[in-house]
Amino acid sequence: MDSEAIKKCLEGSGLRCTPQRYAVMAFLIEHRGHPTAAEIFEGVNRVDPGCSRATTYNNLRDLVEAGLVREVAVEGRAARFDAKGTRHHHFICDRCGNVEDVEWYDVPGPASKSLGKRILRQSEVIFRGLCAKCAPRYATGSAGL
């Protein structure tokens, strides 16, 4: 995605294209490995410092609210961020906490009676287990729900 496209993408969602916001968004588009906020902060400032910690968090919040970025909470670890591109599910490694994409496929929704008065906005599947890096070393028999 070129810089003009990123600018359009931000403005199309009602966000001003500030240098800091652009940098955060561009970083996420370029680094698709689900970085944490701390990694984004560091990465964005490595080349050209100019985006404080608070601004990194503010912009991540804005991008998530605008629907351009997805936040993935991981038990016992820092949240991870993901520029929304193609639809996909997530795989979370129980050992190292890394988040990886899993090819998208449709998931049936719950029966509407089981939803009751709730309003469903989105659904995603979280797969858990051991990532390709951890599997050879740490595999044990355990499996379950």
Next chain:
Amino acid sequence: MDSEAIKKCLEGSGLRCTPQRYAVMAFLIEHRGHPTAAEIFEGVNRVDPGCSRATTYNNLRDLVEAGLVREVAVEGRAARFDAKGTRHHHFICDRCGNVEDVEWYDVPGPASKSLGKRILRQSEVIFRGLCAKCAPRYATGSAGL
């Protein structure tokens, strides 16, 4: 579940049944609304103080590791805990952060080629939207992946 059953349940998973651990487990079985660690700490000590904050966290960790309790990470909020009973999926309210159960139904796994060398241990669906309490007040058109 009576006290003897809880004891059996702990010992069956290789955990000693200490008064504190019992209290945490019993609280989770009795309070099925996915409390946070802070709520569990408070609830357990309300009647009969005797389980410190660290012990509450230690025991929650042990119970999760033993597979008796599930931890649910919620973006931007404290994690929530859930005594594993019947299988179910989760619904997370975008507004208030509450976690609720959604009737279980089978979810197809990803194609094995898309898993690669990863080892899949479990899958769950996370539904997001507005809970029955928030829906009437805060509903807007927004929907999406």
Next chain:
DNA sequence: TAATACTTTAGATTAAATCTAATCTGAGGC
């Protein structure tokens, strides 16, 4: 009982994220 392993504790500490209040920036109106 002695040895050992497991558990709990208060309080300090860490890590993640947010808040505060001051400052800066830029688009629109004059």
Next chain:
DNA sequence: GCCTCAGATTAGATTTAATCTAAAGTATTA
């Protein structure tokens, strides 16, 4: 151009969630 004001950014303090530490307590086993 210059004002104005909403929006954005900042450094640093603060909050919150969770963990660590080191000492003491409690079971379990031999």
